[in-house]
Amino acid sequence: MASPTTIYTAAAIHTLDPSRPDAKAVAVRDGRVLAVGSVEELQRIEGATVDGSLERFTLLPGFVEAHCHAMAGGMWLHTYCGYFDRQGPDGRVWSGCRSMDDVIERLLKADARMTSEGAGPDEPLLAWGLDPIYFPGERLVARHLDRVSTARPILVMHASLHLATVNKALMEAEGITPDTDMDGVPKDGSGWPIGELREPAAMSLAGTAFRKFWGRTKSEDSLRNFGNKARNTGITTLTDLGNRESAKESEIERFRWVVDQEGFPARVSVFHMPVPGTPEALEQAAADVVASRGASSAKLRFGHVKLVIDGSIQGWTARLRWPHYLDGGNGIWVVPPEQVTDILRPYHEAGLLIHVHCNGDEAVDVWLEAVESLLAETPRIDHRHTVQHCQLTSPDQYRRIAALGMCANLFSNHTFFWGDQHASSTVGPDRAARMNSARTALDLGVPLSMHSDAPVTPLGSLHVAWSAVNRLTATGVLLGPDERISVAEAIHAITLGAAHQLKMDDEIGSISPHKHADLAILEADPFAIDPAGLRDVPVWGTMLGGRLFPAD
Amino acid sequence: MDTRQQRLPLLVVGGYLGAGKTTLINTLLNDPQGQCIAVLVNDFGEIGIDEALLAAEQGKQGKQGKQGKQGNVISLANGCVCCSLADGFATALDRVRTMADRLDRVVVEVSGVGEPGKVAQWAKTPGFSPDGVLVVVDGSRVRVQLADPRIGQTVAGQVADADLLLLTHGDLLAPDGLSAAERALADLSAAPVLRSPVDPTLLFGMEPVTGVHGPVGHAAHADHVTCSLPLAHPVPRATLELWRQVRPRGVVRAKGIVRTSDEPEARTVVQSVGDSTSITVSGPWTGDEPGDGAGAVVAIAVPGTQRAALVKWLGIL
Ligand SMILES: [Zn+2]
Ligand SMILES: [Zn+2]
Numbered sequence: 001m002a003s004p005t006t007i008y009t010a011a012a013i014h015t016l017d018p019s020r021p022d023a024k025a026v027a028v029r030d031g032r033v034l035a036v037g038s039v040e041e042l043q044r045i046e047g048a049t050v051d052g053s054l055e056r057f058t059l060l061p062g063f064v065e066a067h068c069h070a071m072a073g074g075m076w077l078h079t080y081c082g083y084f085d086r087q088g089p090d091g092r093v094w095s096g097c098r099s100m101d102d103v104i105e106r107l108l109k110a111d112a113r114m115t116s117e118g119a120g121p122d123e124p125l126l127a128w129g130l131d132p133i134y135f136p137g138e139r140l141v142a143r144h145l146d147r148v149s150t151a152r153p154i155l156v157m158h159a160s161l162h163l164a165t166v167n168k169a170l171m172e173a174e175g176i177t178p179d180t181d182m183d184g185v186p187k188d189g190s191g192w193p194i195g196e197l198r199e200p201a202a203m204s205l206a207g208t209a210f211r212k213f214w215g216r217t218k219s220e221d222s223l224r225n226f227g228n229k230a231r232n233t234g235i236t237t238l239t240d241l242g243n244r245e246s247a248k249e250s251e252i253e254r255f256r257w258v259v260d261q262e263g264f265p266a267r268v269s270v271f272h273m274p275v276p277g278t279p280e281a282l283e284q285a286a287a288d289v290v291a292s293r294g295a296s297s298a299k300l301r302f303g304h305v306k307l308v309i310d311g312s313i314q315g316w317t318a319r320l321r322w323p324h325y326l327d328g329g330n331g332i333w334v335v336p337p338e339q340v341t342d343i344l345r346p347y348h349e350a351g352l353l354i355h356v357h358c359n360g361d362e363a364v365d366v367w368l369e370a371v372e373s374l375l376a377e378t379p380r381i382d383h384r385h386t387v388q389h390c391q392l393t394s395p396d397q398y399r400r401i402a403a404l405g406m407c408a409n410l411f412s413n414h415t416f417f418w419g420d421q422h423a424s425s426t427v428g429p430d431r432a433a434r435m436n437s438a439r440t441a442l443d444l445g446v447p448l449s450m451h452s453d454a455p456v457t458p459l460g461s462l463h464v465a466w467s468a469v470n471r472l473t474a475t476g477v478l479l480g481p482d483e484r485i486s487v488a489e490a491i492h493a494i495t496l497g498a499a500h501q502l503k504m505d506d507e508i509g510s511i512s513p514h515k516h517a518d519l520a521i522l523e524a525d526p527f528a529i530d531p532a533g534l535r536d537v538p539v540w541g542t543m544l545g546g547r548l549f550p551a552d
Numbered sequence: 553m554d555t556r557q558q559r560l561p562l563l564v565v566g567g568y569l570g571a572g573k574t575t576l577i578n579t580l581l582n583d584p585q586g587q588c589i590a591v592l593v594n595d596f597g598e599i600g601i602d603e604a605l606l607a608a609e610q611g612k613q614g615k616q617g618k619q620g621k622q623g624n625v626i627s628l629a630n631g632c633v634c635c636s637l638a639d640g641f642a643t644a645l646d647r648v649r650t651m652a653d654r655l656d657r658v659v660v661e662v663s664g665v666g667e668p669g670k671v672a673q674w675a676k677t678p679g680f681s682p683d684g685v686l687v688v689v690d691g692s693r694v695r696v697q698l699a700d701p702r703i704g705q706t707v708a709g710q711v712a713d714a715d716l717l718l719l720t721h722g723d724l725l726a727p728d729g730l731s732a733a734e735r736a737l738a739d740l741s742a743a744p745v746l747r748s749p750v751d752p753t754l755l756f757g758m759e760p761v762t763g764v765h766g767p768v769g770h771a772a773h774a775d776h777v778t779c780s781l782p783l784a785h786p787v788p789r790a791t792l793e794l795w796r797q798v799r800p801r802g803v804v805r806a807k808g809i810v811r812t813s814d815e816p817e818a819r820t821v822v823q824s825v826g827d828s829t830s831i832t833v834s835g836p837w838t839g840d841e842p843g844d845g846a847g848a849v850v851a852i853a854v855p856g857t858q859r860a861a862l863v864k865w866l867g868i869l
Contacts, residue, residue, distance in 0.1 A: 333703070
């Protein structure tokens with residue numbers, strides 16, 4: 001006797017399956033798609049029950065976020081102070097803090113809530129997301145935070161994660177005084193630290209608060225938030241793109257304990273990030289990564305690799321080809337460029353999939369040269385090695401990416417969040433128009449995906465797709481109109497395109513017989529609306545493996 | 553009060569891939585001058601830190617056997633600049649702090665593209681004291697590296713961050729090649745240039761010795777020039793400031809505990825590593841200090857330095 005079959009009818013179903021792109025119903029059995037088609041077709045399945053609970057909704061394949069970080073969930077364990085409205089994993093919308101007064105107001109409430117919930121006066125108030133780039137000429141310092149509390153230590157992490165502001169109570173508790181002599185601790189005219197802590201060495205002076213800030217991001221609650229945030233945005237497959245501990249028993253267990261629970265609403269692919277060591281140590285690490293695949297389950301994947309080789313464009317640290325940044329400088333390498341091949345060789349030879357973070361075009365050159373060397377030494381078919389971020393990539397590089405059998409995963413949200421700054425300050429309007437050039441990539445035959453890099457920008461695939469389709473900056477400037485792509489192309493990139501880069505397109509990414517019944521359940525049809533509204537399409541929730549997960 | 557118990561000297565070793573950082577660290581571990589050293593490694597190295605050496609020389613009496621093999625090499629993770637600036641280095645240093653009572657000093661190997669000056673900021677966090685930035689430079693390749701569009705800026709930045717430069721692979725060079733390398737470095741840095749193989753004393757410096765009496769003395773040593781001076785009378789702070797500004801060429805390290813006439817009840821510690829000198833007031837004057845009642849200073853210079861120049865310099869105090 002067959003397992004029960006449920007036929008879900010919908011207002012529209014966009015399957016992303018080229019032989020059956022549109023449908024009205026999907027039949028689900030044992031958590032997988034049994035069939036997709038018209039209601040009449042599916043009703044012929046013996047013993048199937050029709051479920052009309054989704055009939056007002058549009059169904060898409062569950063979105064696949066192929067570049068984000070699990071710690072994105074942990075940020076929501078702290079108080080949000082960012083400029084833009086943002087929805088937390090519990091569904092609560094946090095309004096953006098549009099002025100320094102808004103920030104203080106937000107912190108006053110958080111302090112009062114902590115007190116009412118019984119937190120002791122020593123328990124630090126931790127906040128995140130402050131982005132002073134939107135408050136030109138203003139600077140959050142201890143004096144402002146002292147208005148919130150003179151007793152409770154306060155740490156506000158800025159959006160860049162390179163800078164924190166702390167209050168006087170924290171400085172007193174941690175011994176940050178006029179005697180503190182460090183580049184990252186600016187002082188006022190009287191010699192007192194103003195409360196800014198720049199770069200990690202100075203930030204670590206915040207002691208308990210600093211450790212708690214990062215410690216919480218590694219908790220189980222952090223992972224649960226990560227999953228809930230995915231569910232709220234229609235994502236059914238997440239990545240933790242770059243985890244140094246991912247081959248360790250304890251870290252594998254943390255993921256299994258949370259993700260494999262039935263109530264956790266997403267699949268997660270955890271990429272291993274190589275840890276510095278000798279060639280022999282890397283050989284061993286590659287073997288460990290191969291072995292870690294044994295801990296994979298239907299919802300949890302181990303066994304791919306991620307390396308970072310340059311910095312970020314908004315931080316002026318990405319490595320750019322000439323003419324570099326507008327100020328004439330260039331960025332930094334995270335590993336020596338001529339060592340990239342050597343570091344990755346054991347992983348390539350072990351048959352593993354490798355994604356490399358390259359924000360700047362000079363970094364892309366280095367990664368492409370490494371892939372050429374690795375393939376010359378050890379040819380592999382269908383490796384799908386991927387350029388992550390790939391932001392300033394030029395057409396010659398895209399041709400090479402295609403020729404090498406590689407993929408690109410673009411950081412399209414940049415156009416909105418920093419496009420104005422890129423045009424005015426980092427690379428100028430011409431190269432800003434070229435950033436995340438999805439049109440060129442597709443025209444040159446590059447398999448494409450797009451990402452949020454949460455927590456760098458908010459988790460949410462519809463916003464990512466909207467950005468690639470509309471290319472509007474935060475101030476409404478159209479940046480690089482010729483690089484816009486269609487809604488269909490963008491939706492492909494955030495579903496099947498991303499699944500392909502995770503080597504999961506045989507099981508997710510489209511609504512096709514045999515694949516997991518993973519759906520994004522939307523309250524409007526992205527193909528039927530004005531593309532300008534793509535990011536505003538309300539998400540009812542998701543289906544993961546046949547189970548419904550309504551959004552909060 | 554032995555301040556070393558509270559604040560471990562932290563030496564930063566930087567330099568581009570292949571310059572010889574690991575060889576240098578193995579040399580230090582091979583001849584640790586009786587000291588117990590924690591090494592933090594942050595590189596995809598071609599060769600590893602020699603673990604056998606770590607096991608063999610565990611340093612001073614009373615410290616032996618307290619730590620297992622590999623107990624004091626800590627591996628760091630490479631950072632993801634865009635994605636997170638999380639707490640990897642802070643966590644590694646927390647581990648060092650927990651073993652501080654068993655250690656004399658910490659050596660941090662910066663990655664081949666790392667910025668040693670930034671890493672040196674960690675030496676100012678609780679539990680540590682700055683012990684200088686040593687940048688290792690491959691004398692046979694540095695000029696090519698400086699001209700390389702991909703890595704030139706990285707190498708130049710590392711050289712500019714250095715308090716001390718160590719030139720390696722000099723043996724591979726024609727005699728004029730080495731001087732050309734040194735000229736290239738001199739354009740970027742005022743730091744003294746040591747040549748490999750280096751005497752570890754030069755890297756760790758010396759403590760002013762208790763109980764030295766008499767006139768300026770010197771320790772005989774094949775590889776470097778040392779002078780020490782016990783002080784009988786408190787020194788005006790202004791004299792210290794002058795002294796630090798007229799350091800002769802070739803001085804690698806100087807250290808002193810000095811009683812000043814401005815603050816006679818406090819210890820004033822002077823420390824110089826190559827190009828950078830600090831003068832800090834640290835704790836009360838106890839009377840147990842080395843020297844003839846007002847402290848002592850010691851200076852070490854590269855081989856070939858005129859001893860008379862050192863004597864004259866210390867004589868200012
Ligand atoms: Zn990245
Ligand atoms: Zn990332």
